[in-house]
Amino acid sequence: MQIKKTSSKGFGAWLRTITDRSDSAPEGVEETVKEIVESVRTGGDKALSEYTKRFDSVNVRVGKSGKGSFEVSRREINAAYNSIPKRDLEVLDTAAERIESFHMRLLEDSWSYTDPDGSLLGVMVTPIERAGIYVPGGKAAYPSTVLMNAIPAGVAGVDEIHMTTPPSPDGINPYVLAAAKLSGVDTVFRVGGAQAIAALAYGTESVPAVDKITGPGNIYVATAKRLVFGAVDIDMVAGPSEILIVNDGTGEPAWMAADLLSQAEHDELASSVLITTSLKTARAVKLEVEVQLKKLKKRKIAAESIERYGAIIVAADIKEAVEISNEIAPEHLELFVQRPEELLPAIRNAGAVFLGANTPEAFGDYLAGPNHTLPTGGTARFSSPLGVQDFLKRTSIIGFSEAGLKRFGAKAARFAAIEGLGAHANSVKVRLAGPTTSKKTVPAKKTGPVKKRKK
DSSP states (O other): OEEEETTSTTHHHHHHHHHOOOOSOOTTHHHHHHHHHHHHHHHHHHHHHHHHHHHHOOOOOBOTTSOBOOBOOHHHHHHHHHHSOHHHHHHHHHHHHHHHHHHHTTOOOOEEEEOTTSOEEEEEEEEOSEEEEEOOOTTOOOHHHHHHHHHHHHHHTOSEEEEEEOOOTTOSOHHHHHHHHHTTOSEEEEOOHHHHHHHHHHOOSSSOOOSEEEOOOOHHHHHHHHHHBTTBEESOOOOSOEEEEEEOSOSOHHHHHHHHHHHHTTOTTOEEEEEESOHHHHHHHHHHHHHHHTTOTTHHHHHHHHHHHEEEEEOSSHHHHHHHHHHHOOSEEEEESSOHHHHGGGOOSOSEEEESTTOOHHHHHHTSSSOSOOOOTTGGGTOOOOOGGGGEEEEEEEEOOHHHHHHHHHHHHHHHHHTTOHHHHHHHHHHHTOOSSSSOOOOOOOOOOOOOOOO
């Protein structure tokens, strides 16, 4: 893990080697995923069964009707829930309650107003009908992913929440199934990888097509999400995890080192960066990283991540540190300074900001309340964390009165003429000319404001 001063020659180029991690798929991945997606789109459950056997070593029977036994039974989910130790269920419960409480505050209401001529304008907010959640499986288990994706969908009022997760010969992790029960998931399907994304996007005999797919995954899952976008909506194409710590030279080096390693253990491509105003702190943190690294179970992954994409930067002052942070636009940003609230207004680009020494990034991963699905790879410059808004639609409401028609009609017709669209202009002009029949028009009933959606 290198230490570099911002005044060093070639600093900018060096920093780009740390932050510009390629998000393009390795050669052959996109072609493979395209084949999988098309096979599932046309072959349905039969194709899902073949890929599940090939990639997960699990046989899923497909009957004469073409439907397979991909759905996890309610009995199996309940059994998994009942197998979880009570103290662990309490942890999941606490996290679920905090996540729900936070996301309830993100709800949006429909609204409308009537302008002076009596025309009604507004927005009707409604939830999407079906959400699909992808939860990674394999050797790791991520019940937190279930909670962070399903709970906002439920708060938004989504009618159906369907979840897919890779199976294994040993079954699905009970914590993942318990989290699904806690967070109100309607159905769980034992299918993973790019084939699961294709199933959620296009539907099969067993898996219903959804309106939006959320949730993280490997490069095959991320590529599949990108390819099906348009047929369905997606949350984002997330890259490897990242953390950036801004430090003013105060605080425990061991704590900062622990936070850097908390992201490094995720993935060899994860990035862990410290920007401090103190060379002494920089050296102390580097030493702590080396010491703590030896104790990690995932030290091989973390060590490669730290070696390739770990960095300690010594800035001239805290202002320069913040400027670099805003340029990087990190997924997780820790303000490890004495007065973080004072520094917060200067932060423009970050997925989530953690204030002060008592707020490890891990709190945000599990039970702080805000979502842990965050923009990566600098996309925090223009995108936001997953939230209730991602499961809501906004429909514009437009209702002009007769007075409004007369007031704006000529200008609307002229605008259409400017763009060379005569039929558009005529649709206004025929109304301005008045009815062509002798029948009296029945006055429209006065429209009230759009009703607020029930929470």
